[in-house]
Amino acid sequence: MRNICIVGAGFSGAVIAQELATDGFKVTIVDTRPHVAGNCYTRRDTNTDIMLHVYGPHIFHTSNEDVWKYIQKFDTFMPFINRVKAQAKGCVYSLPINLLTINQLFNKQFSPLQAKEFIE
Numbered sequence: 001m002r003n004i005c006i007v008g009a010g011f012s013g014a015v016i017a018q019e020l021a022t023d024g025f026k027v028t029i030v031d032t033r034p035h036v037a038g039n040c041y042t043r044r045d046t047n048t049d050i051m052l053h054v055y056g057p058h059i060f061h062t063s064n065e066d067v068w069k070y071i072q073k074f075d076t077f078m079p080f081i082n083r084v085k086a087q088a089k090g091c092v093y094s095l096p097i098n099l100l101t102i103n104q105l106f107n108k109q110f111s112p113l114q115a116k117e118f119i120e
Contacts, residue, residue, distance in 0.1 A: 001026045010038020018074075 002025050006013045009031040017027045035041050039055040059080055062068055071077065084095040093101050102108070102115045110118060 003028070005030065007031070008038065009033070009036040011040060013038070 004020050004025045004027050006017045006027060006029045009029050013029060017029050021027045040058045041054050042051045043054055045052050086093050086095050093104055099112055099115055103110055
């Protein structure tokens with residue numbers, strides 16, 4: 001049996017380890033942290049039962065159907081749509097700033113060219 005050592009238990013290390021183990025390698029994974037998942041690690045708060053993103057928020061994006069099917073074999077991913085909002089003058093606006101945001105903020109009906117000229 002062939003032996004392989006993978007350094008890092010994040011997404012890349014875990015995927016490589018899985019594929020090599022499936023191909024008959026004996027895989028050892030080492031990581032400085034005492035858990036798998038790298039920066040995508042989450043743990044459940046013992047007091048509130050809420051899932052915590054230990055190393056900050058993480059979102060997995062792909063438009064590749066093969067990648068999506070592959071990753072779904074190992075866990076269930078929750079759908080997420082990132083909606084960034086800003087508050088100004090007592091109103092809520094969508095970000096990043098686009099023509100709709102400019103028209104809402106200034107209470108106008110600018111065309112793209114008019115908005116460009118107005119901002120300049």
